Amino acid sequence: MDKRAFIKSYGCQMNVYDATRMADQLRAAGYAIVDEADGADLIVLNTCHIREKAAEKVYSELGRLKGAVGASGAPTMIGVAGCVAQAEGEEIVRRQPRVDFVVGPQAYHRLPALIAGAARGEKPVDTDLDEDKFDHLPAPSRRAIAARGVTAFLTVQEGCDKFCAFCVVPYTRGAEVSRPVAQVLEEARRLVDAGVREVTLLGQNVNAYHGSDGTGGTASLAELVGCLAEVDGLERIRFTTSHPNDMSDDLVAAFADEPKLMPYLHLPVQSGSDRVLKAMNRCHTAAHYVGLIARIRRARPDLALSGDFIVGFPGETEEDFEATMALVAEVGYAAAYSFKYSPRPGTPAAGRPDQVPPEVASVRLRRLQGALASQQRAFNEACVGRRLPVLLEKPGRRAGQLVGRSPYLQPVHVRAEVGAIGATVDVDVATAEGNSLFGAIVERSEAA
Ligand code: 5AD
Ligand code: SF4
Numbered sequence: 090m091d092k093r094a095f096i097k098s099y100g101c102q103m104n105v106y107d108a109t110r111m112a113d114q115l116r117a118a119g120y121a122i123v124d125e126a127d128g129a130d131l132i133v134l135n136t137c138h139i140r141e142k143a144a145e146k147v148y149s150e151l152g153r154l155k156g157a158v159g160a161s162g163a164p165t166m167i168g169v170a171g172c173v174a175q176a177e178g179e180e181i182v183r184r185q186p187r188v189d190f191v192v193g194p195q196a197y198h199r200l201p202a203l204i205a206g207a208a209r210g211e212k213p214v215d216t217d218l219d220e221d222k223f224d225h226l227p228a229p230s231r232r233a234i235a236a237r238g239v240t241a242f243l244t245v246q247e248g249c250d251k252f253c254a255f256c257v258v259p260y261t262r263g264a265e266v267s268r269p270v271a272q273v274l275e276e277a278r279r280l281v282d283a284g285v286r287e288v289t290l291l292g293q294n295v296n297a298y299h300g301s302d303g304t305g306g307t308a309s310l311a312e313l314v315g316c317l318a319e320v321d322g323l324e325r326i327r328f329t330t331s332h333p334n335d336m337s338d339d340l341v342a343a344f345a346d347e348p349k350l351m352p353y354l355h356l357p358v359q360s361g362s363d364r365v366l367k368a369m370n371r372c373h374t375a376a377h378y379v380g381l382i383a384r385i386r387r388a389r390p391d392l393a394l395s396g397d398f399i400v401g402f403p404g405e406t407e408e409d410f411e412a413t414m415a416l417v418a419e420v421g422y423a424a425a426y427s428f429k430y431s432p433r434p435g436t437p438a439a440g441r442p443d444q445v446p447p448e449v450a451s452v453r454l455r456r457l458q459g460a461l462a463s464q465q466r467a468f469n470e471a472c473v474g475r476r477l478p479v480l481l482e483k484p485g486r487r488a489g490q491l492v493g494r495s496p497y498l499q500p501v502h503v504r505a506e507v508g509a510i511g512a513t514v515d516v517d518v519a520t521a522e523g524n525s526l527f528g529a530i531v532e533r534s535e536a537a
Contacts, residue, residue: 095123099137103247128159136169188212241288245295254438267292271303300313326349356395356396
């Protein structure tokens with residue numbers, strides 16, 4: 090019988106993607122990938138270091154897994170991957186001796202060798218920041234891709250050179266590296282061939298993409314999107330996450346010109362106060378961001394905008410926070426993620442003496458989240474009565490229902506047969522509840 094491996098991912102979408110690449114390697118090494126820890130012979134925790142809570146979760150999970158045994162009754166091999174692995178390395182094995190190996194996000198192409206070392210009791214730790222991981226990873230099988238569904242993540246860029254004062258990413262993911270256009274296209278074609286209809290291009294700083302174009306030059310993200318749009322069978326393209334300063338004119342124009350590029354943009358601003366933005370080393374002002382959004386909306390008036398916010402950054406005053414609330418009111422978000430500032434070891438802001446008391450940050454976070462939630466509700470309600478193309482992705486909660494996504498990334502629930510998964514259908518949106526839309530598929534003759 091195959092040995093069983095379970096990979097648990099925390100954090101961002103790139104970790105979800107990395108988990109698929111690790112799973113492909115494990116399958117090639119004879120493991121069956123299972124979706125629960127119970128009875129697994131190998132457990133890999135694919136961790137996130139972005140905020141303190143995320144990192145601490147890993148240690149409590151490791152504590153819970155201490156007594157884990159595989160199908161044969163032998164102790165489960167436990168590996169720690171991802172950004173905590175990168176940031177803490179050897180320290181993880183010291184703190185939790187039950188861990189058998191540690192592998193950083195730029196080293197997981199050596200997973201089979203690390204597992205072999207761990208089996209010999211060597212407790213290997215590999216946190217090298219290699220730049221050529223993708224040259225060494227096995228391509229996923231058609232079956233493995235198909236099992237993951239009709240939408241897929243595709244990492245095109247990794248790392249970050251921006252060094253925002255709060256952020257661990259430049260340390261955990263290393264310097265910015267872009268994959269060559271040809272490599273991305275090959276992976277996209279393979280995905281589409283196995284039934285994928287939508288890809289989300291991933292990068293910590295995805296709009297800084299500058300991959301080799303194969304003729305000695307580099308291609309921008311807009312050019313990459315243009316190449317991908319020519320892949321037959323690929324219907325939708327998205328990308329995340331972007332920095333405002335890398336939102337080039339050609340990328341803004343792509344929102345007007347490229348029908349396969351979906352009208353959804355995740356563009357974090359973090360704060361609406363210029364003083365705080367400066368202290369965060371964001372290298373732009375609130376006005377610059379607002380002006381940029383206006384330009385993008387001129388290119389694509391129905392754009393659904395999403396963002397990230399941090400409240401309670403060191404030195405943030407009531408007035409600074411009000412500037413964030415004002416920016417939110419002015420811009421209008423369809424979705425957003427907001428966080429209390431969490432001091433991260435090794436980042437410049439962590440050592441500042443003017444930390445904001447957690448109670449103050451909590452009050453601000455509640456206010457901000459209230460405003461963002463009502464904007465999201467308003468955006469969803471404005472879709473009621475509209476006819477939207479929906480890519481049907483998977484069975485819904487009730488029998489006879491499927492759930493898909495609108496162009497704006499909202500989940501849309503409809504009555505439909507399982508056989509329709511992968512189809513893009515027109516849906517008349519009837520209601521909006523929570524974060525989802527509900528509607529009915531328009532019959533073809535009616536839609537024509
Ligand atoms: N504290 C709180 N939030 C953070 N983020 C990144 N670092 C921190 C931190 N130290 C948030 C930012 C970023 C998102 C991925 O996580 O908003 O855009
Ligand atoms: Fe977490 Fe950032 Fe690493 Fe993603 S890149 S797993 S968000 S620390």
